Amino acid sequence: MCEQAKTPYEYFLQTLPSDWERLEIHKLGTVVGGGTPSREVSSYWHGDIPWVTPGEVSSTETQTLHSTNEHISQAGLNGSGAKLLPAGSLMVTTRATLGARAINAVPMATNQGFKSIVFKTLDDGGYYFHLFERLKPELIRRASGTTFLEISGSEFRSIQVPNPPIPEKKLIAKILDTLDTATRETERLIDKLKAVKQGLLQDLLTRGIDASGQLRPPQSEEPQLYKKSPLGWIPSGWEVLRLDTVAIRGSGHTPSKGVLSYWNGGVKWVSLADSHRLDQIYIHETDKEISELGLANSSAVLHPEGTVILSRDAGVGKSAILGCNMAVSQHFMAWRCGEKLNNLFLYFYLQREKPKFETIAIGSTIKTIGLPFFKSYEIALPPRREQDQAAAILMEAEQNLKAQDAELEKLRQQKIGLMYDLLGGRVRVTPLLGSLRKTAGPTEL
Template sequence: MSKTVSESWRTALIGEICNIAIGGTPSRSVSEYWDSTKSFGHPWVSIRDLRKPRIYETSEYITDSGIENSNVKLVKKGTVLMSFKLSVGRVAYADRDLYTNEAIAAFIPKSKNVIFNQFLYQGLQSWNLLENIDQAVKGITLNKEKINLIEALLPPLPEQQKIATILSSVDDVIEKTHAQIDKLKELKTGMMQELLTKGIGHTEFKDSPVGRIPVEWDALLLDSVARRGSGHTPNKAKQEYWNGGIEWVSLSDSSKLDRLYITNTAKKISKLGVENSSAVIHPSGTVVLSRDAGVGKSAILTKDMAVSQHFMAWVCSKKLDKHFLYYVLQLWKPKFEAIAIGSTIKTIGLPFFKKLQIPIPPLQEQERIAKALSSVDVKIFELEDKHTSIEAIKKALMQDLLTGKVRVNIDNKEAAAA
């Protein structure tokens, strides 16, 4: 494979090779424009729908009347879509005829002899979209004029097809892995609902402050079976309070939560930072829960750590298994999100946790329930790690193949097919 781009590659502006169609939004004040039942209308794509490579179902549907009384445009099946406002650069295929809002651009190649549609899909994930950006009040945004100025690097058509085939095969693995993760998460949700409310093998139930539970279970204040604590943020102006080697769980670690254990943190504080603040070092095995931004996210500490004031922390007594508590908090995450209040940062006040009651099965049953749920989590985490690894491979391949750094070999049969 040659490591240089040959003269057969060329650059072109998107506006030279594609027509760009921008969608619209029917009036929200006219209910006749919207099909809330999704039974007779047409799929209408917004940015929140651009989460999978192919879009078939959408969050909202519009009616024929909504189409007639707005500037939405029909997008044919197979068309490449891209978000260009706020979340710039999310790319997907239309998997059926549909419509889009004004934050989504549809790319229609002017000639099949210039750009291969699947190559366009891959290229939009690699080409420099941000060279002509505007910094909008609420974030990064493009417009149709600037989309037309995006510069595409185009190899000959046979090479486009070969590159797209290679990258699409990786996309297929990513998509299948994602589907496996979704199925396991759905299974876990069902298992939590069943095991944490009905237990294992029970036939008789009773009402309790936490809902219907087996008659053998108790409903107790969490404070009666675990020692509750919180944390603090040392003075950020004092450099000697920071980078001292003590793990410190903060909102910066949000992405590390909800994965059963947290093993390290983005920021660390010093012994002086602990001594000169209200920060507390919690022992390994402590269960922590975010009560502010990212409300309801939880984890179990794998080593002694401090936490910020945005977290609650519980050290379980011998009556409460830490893994069981973690999964109860996971089950109740939607409840925590619902009760959080605040205009800027939603938060749950301390009085709520002082009164919080939880179901308490016999300890052996707690352990069995936690073991069953953690076995599913292990499989989810393995697949998520695989997903991350494959995405890294895809990124590296795109860097090589879409820039011409590494060339693909085209045989005569492939050249003729193109």
């Protein structure tokens, strides 16, 4: 008889260092369930005992939970299955949402969607908080249920987990905490940069840059600097023009899919399959290619590098600049900019207009914007000098954002690798402490 294949978690346990213990969860401390006091008894509620639901744990960005949306009274605690957890317990969701977890900063109770571990050793919480991220697939594998998945108390208690020596356990937790902190700080910085970028889009494309290189005051403060236009108030030196007067508009087509020789011929062809590549300024690669023969036997056109494209169907309003010569499907508009129009300025202008495009798209199955709209589409156009300056500022903002996105991905990948190595003892912690201090910045170990 063939031996049953080991699960990833079983393999993980079998490769632990020889000086690490393997313990069932219930041997780490006491496993405690939860409960919900009757809503019909008003005296059970609005007390001073924080009471946690799975949604609050699933949505928290930090390891430690300090407050809850609802509170119960001592009578509610006594009259239900809820139990008061001392601070430092690990609260784990074990029904519907499986494997979300948090450590309570103050004594709390939970509803019945949790199994919580009250540790014998208070400092254990940090290590097992991180381990349960690694353990989540095993919780799902062991769960059962038709309406929603749930893992029973006996099943939960019997799961084996690593139990490293206490000093090593604490160091592992601190290293992973440091990476989590760096990740959250980077996420917050990205949110700020996104807000800055949106503010710049609005200001530079409605107020522009004056002769001294500064952002113009708003129309409400300096009305003499502005004039009325069909698109609202615009700076006095700007024009409202049909886009067709400053750019050559084109579109695309799909060669017959029944003719194999029309496809895979080296001509990059932007289609709806490339939606995930749009809104990143330049597009360099495409999901599909067509051939010169396919180009010649369809209405597809080879658009030159630098052409600005916009999706007018599914993914309405997404845009990009072609990073090389490409064709596009009929779902896209394409503009080759003339001397009066900076293509980067047009790209950012279309990005700001995206909500408008999404609003005017019509259709029950696939929303689309018809060609007549683009034939008469007007833009507020500054002099070329202002366009160039605005585009340069927006590019710098975009590059800053991309750099932080790359840093965030680097941190996330490092966390994945370190979780695998440290939580299972494949890499022992002591040699890593110096390098983690350099990587994660000011947080002390």
